[in-house]
Amino acid sequence: MSASTSERLGARTTAFVALSRAILNGFLRDRSSVFFSVIFPLMFLVLFGGVFSNQGQSRVDMIQVGDVALLETMDAETREDFEATFEVTESDDLDAALEEVRAGDADVAIVMDDGVLVAHYTLTDQTKAATTAGALRAFVDGANVGALAEESGADPPFAVRFSSVEDESLEVIQFVTPGLLGWAVAMSAAFGAAATLQGWRQSKLLRRLQLAPVSTRTVVAARIVVTVGIALVQMAIFVGLGVVAFGLELSGAWWMAVPLLVVGTLCFMSLGLLAGAVTKTQEGAVNAANFLVLPMAFLSGSFFPLDGAPGWLQAISLAMPLRHLNDGMIDVMVRGEGPASALLPMGILALFAVVVTLISARLFRWDST
Amino acid sequence: MAAIEVRDLVMTYGDLRAVDEVSLDVGEGEFVGVVGPNGAGKTTLLEMIEGLRKPDSGSARVLGEPVWPRNPRLLPRIGVQLQASSFFERLTAREQIRTFAALYGVPAGHADEWLSRVGLDEKADARVEDLSGGQAQRLSIACALVHDPEVLFLDEPTAALDPQARRNLWDLLSGLNESGRTVVLTTHYMDEAEALCDRVAIMDAGRILQFDTPTALVRGLDAPVRIVVAPGQLGRDEVARLPHVLDAEESEDGTVLTTREPGAVIGHLAEHDLLDGVQLRTGTLEDVFLAVTGRDYRA
Structure with a gap:
């Protein structure tokens, strides 16, 4: 390497480091940027991970009025199953129990009426009502089958056993962490690019840099490196908090989430550039980025899984880059799929980034007027 | 170069x-x-x-x-x-x-x-x-x-x-x-x-x-110079007797004399001991602007 080449390289490095530091400081000192890219998504993580993770175990409140033979005759194992579904309190006053059910303080009151188990329940919560009815019937049938089998000495002809295909530790936090992380990264990458482009254009800093001996490549590289760095810190915080506080368990190829996240960051930076290119003010740019990212987060399964969504909605979501980022992250971080499963999402995100960047470049203006 | x-x-x-x-x-x-x-x-x-x-x-x-x-x-x-x-x-x-x-x-x-x-x-x-x-x-x-x-x-x-x-x-x-x-x-x-x-x-x-x-x-303007004499010093008759004065008007600042021969006018004022508080106003770039565009200059 000749002396002048290394000198030029040195100068470029100095400029790159200075620009990166300036951009990073600008971000860290902007409280609302830090809030929306780190703290706000973390609040969702705490909410989903800490609060809703117990939702699956929410039991049916049952009031048992007087003696109920079904409950008394259960063996220990059945009783345990029963109590996993129903939380039983005992009472002697049927009217008071019915009043409680009516008021929504209890879900069902059971009483024996001449050998028949009568369940008084409310239809206010239809899902719970159906669960209650189904579960009670199952326990009654089970008791009947048991009694008949004992009488005849024969095993029942059919049996059923349930087994989840996922790891048994799979909980809400497993799905929520990659999705929320995807949303957080999408938001900070898009906002960062949009706000920088608009802010620099308005203050004429873009023009000023055009007249400094620093190449566009160096400026763009500094912005990208800072944004990718922020994304990786977001990942460290999310995964760290998930593992330490909420029992998140990463599967084998989780490290593939790093390159996936890098490509995802580029993709959302390009959307931010687009937002910055089509708007005239910094507020407008941030709003436009928000307008792109927030609905996308809902439609891409960042907040809740799309499994229950209608087909047309799922089809729309496939056009959204965030959907592919989320899918890829869930695959490698918690579903235990191999590293190669991230390649297709990465390809789609990269393609998206290239196309949107080209469009933004066409729309690019140096000046705000 | x-x-x-x-x-x-x-x-x-x-x-x-x-x-x-x-x-x-x-x-x-x-x-x-x-x-x-x-x-x-x-x-x-x-x-x-x-x-x-x-x-x-x-x-x-x-x-x-x-x-x-x-x-x-x-x-x-x-x-x-x-x-x-x-x-x-x-x-x-x-x-x-x-x-x-x-x-x-x-x-x-x-x-x-x-x-x-x-x-x-x-x-x-x-x-x-x-x-x-x-x-x-x-x-x-x-x-x-x-x-x-x-x-x-x-x-x-x-x-x-x-x-x-x-x-x-x-x-x-x-x-x-x-x-x-x-x-x-x-x-x-x-x-x-x-x-x-x-x-x-x-x-x-x-x-x-x-x-x-x-x-x-x-200088290129070739604009007349304005000489301002403190108020109340010059009577109308005296103004009329001053040589080389193109125009004279009373303003808050005093009597404003417009002339192309400021030296002669000031000499005359000196003779009559009227130089106290005299101000000389030459042209400014705003006058130049007025001269070349025909419009008053407003920044």
């Missing part, structure tokens, strides 16, 4: 000829002002000379180098302050100038020196958003000078400043072309151009109407 050579620059926005065949030569070490009302085309002209905009036609060379397309050899040799305060958001004054210094490969210590030279030592740790208008302009100028450029462009450095801050900035600006640096500044303040510049280009509607030293411009 001229530091700046501008030949027939034209820039059109739609139907508007923002810059209309402007030619201009600026010598090395000269301090030149481009002055004119808002919308005269000053900024567009300056941005074409800096190499920010491609002219529709014509050419500009700075230090012998073509400015368009973006000329990396030229960039380290010129310094620019654009019309807005072009700062990195939320950095302190010191971080700001050090960042610009790094872009030019200038060490941080040198950047700090410039901060002192523009009197911002005390504000070094203040964020740029917390600087006053005058302080921000000083920082902006320091950032333009941090690599000791041979040619400096300042676009309306005193716009939006209060009169006191504007005067303070003049002290800084007036020394900038010492040591042979060429300075080009735009302003819409005629007094500013007159006070700071070796030569002034008067611009209006995209054209440069006059380009000369302020003294030569005013």
